Amino acid sequence: MISISGGILCAGNLTQDILVRPVDQFAFNTTVWVEDIVTSIGGNGANTSFAIAKLGSRVRLLGMVGADEAGDRVIAQLNETGVDTTCVLRRNDLPTPVTVVVVASDAARMFLHRPGASRQAFAEPPLFTADLISGCSHFHLANPFAMPLMRPHAGVTLERARSEGLSTSLDTGWDAKGQWLEVIGPCLRFLDLLFVNEEESAKLTGFTDPADGARFFHDHGTATVVVKLGSRGCLVSDRGCQFESPAFSIKAVDTTGAGDAFAGAFIAGLYRGLPIEDSARLANAAGALSVQAAGATTGLLDYDATLAWMAAR
Numbered sequence: 001m002i003s004i005s006g007g008i009l010c011a012g013n014l015t016q017d018i019l020v021r022p023v024d025q026f027a028f029n030t031t032v033w034v035e036d037i038v039t040s041i042g043g044n045g046a047n048t049s050f051a052i053a054k055l056g057s058r059v060r061l062l063g064m065v066g067a068d069e070a071g072d073r074v075i076a077q078l079n080e081t082g083v084d085t086t087c088v089l090r091r092n093d094l095p096t097p098v099t100v101v102v103v104a105s106d107a108a109r110m111f112l113h114r115p116g117a118s119r120q121a122f123a124e125p126p127l128f129t130a131d132l133i134s135g136c137s138h139f140h141l142a143n144p145f146a147m148p149l150m151r152p153h154a155g156v157t158l159e160r161a162r163s164e165g166l167s168t169s170l171d172t173g174w175d176a177k178g179q180w181l182e183v184i185g186p187c188l189r190f191l192d193l194l195f196v197n198e199e200e201s202a203k204l205t206g207f208t209d210p211a212d213g214a215r216f217f218h219d220h221g222t223a224t225v226v227v228k229l230g231s232r233g234c235l236v237s238d239r240g241c242q243f244e245s246p247a248f249s250i251k252a253v254d255t256t257g258a259g260d261a262f263a264g265a266f267i268a269g270l271y272r273g274l275p276i277e278d279s280a281r282l283a284n285a286a287g288a289l290s291v292q293a294a295g296a297t298t299g300l301l302d303y304d305a306t307l308a309w310m311a312a313r
Contacts, residue, residue, distance in 0.1 A: 001238050002167050002192040002224060004138045004271045007058035011126065012045020012142030013118045014063045014088065016070040016096055019294050021103035021254060040295035041074050042099050044142035044173060047257040047296045051264025051286055053082035056303045057271040060084040060136060064121035070096035087132060091117045107252040122150040125157045128164040139166040140267060143173030144183055155186025162190050169193035171263045172200045180204050189221030195263045197228040210235045211242065226266060228259055236280050245280035248288040248313050257296020262287040285310045
């Protein structure tokens with residue numbers, strides 16, 4: 001099983017999220033009264049890095065935002081949590097990405113997304129220079145589907161990270177363009193750890209059974225596969241070893257960013273030297289905490305508080 005001896009370098013998108021809940025129907029030319037309108041950080045790279053830092057692990061984020069007030073707010077919130085944002089680029093000609101998340105009473109969501117600077121992020125595969133990877137032993141790629149210019153060279157990016165001695169992980173995300181295996185396929189043989197949810201696994205492999213999907217990924221070179229099962233927890237497959245880790249029983253308010261929180265916590269657990277079973281349980285806890293509050297990162301706790309929350313369940 002993968003071990004992480006140094007800090008984490010995370011690449012992914014950053015957004016400002018505006019969450020509105022609950023909204024159960026749309027009717028133009030009317031006014032709908034809601035309980036919450038919450039502004040928070042968002043984006044797979046930002047959310048994952050936030051979770052890693054919140055749990056006390058060292059993380060450096062690689063991405064792009066606009067040189068605007070929204071970008072200032074996103075960067076400030078990440079810095080406050082302990083994320084190293086010195087490698088986040090700022091664009092004067094493009095705005096910071098913004099996502100309006102409309103959340104229904106049953107926690108179903110609709111996203112209205114302005115990609116902004118994400119359209120130009122990672123136009124070339126990153127060069128893993130000594131300065132970029134200083135203090136890091138692991139590289140995590142958070143949802144290449146969210147960054148149009150990353151799609152063609154996600155595999156090259158992971159290969160370069162491996163060639164510089166970094167262990168690697170990837171969280172797939174959802175592909176609205178349907179280019180599933182075209183993008184993720186070249187990544188699989190360069191992955192030590194893959195995060196994928198049940199629906200994403202089925203799209204990538206053709207198998208609806210998560211265990212069958214995990215075997216597909218192993219056959220294509222991935223060492224460890226973690227399938228997120230939502231309210232059922234997760235399946236962890238480490239070649240010869242396979243187990244399910246049950247979820248915590250909670251009431252979901254907003255599931256935005258729960259998968260990012262899960263992946264970040266799993267990586268943070270490995271950074272702390274936890275066994276894979278304990279890392280999976282920590283990840284389930286972070287996912288559960290995330291969905292109990294509006295906003296991708298609002299409900300997350302620090303490491304000691306998370307352990308206390310887990311012990312009380």
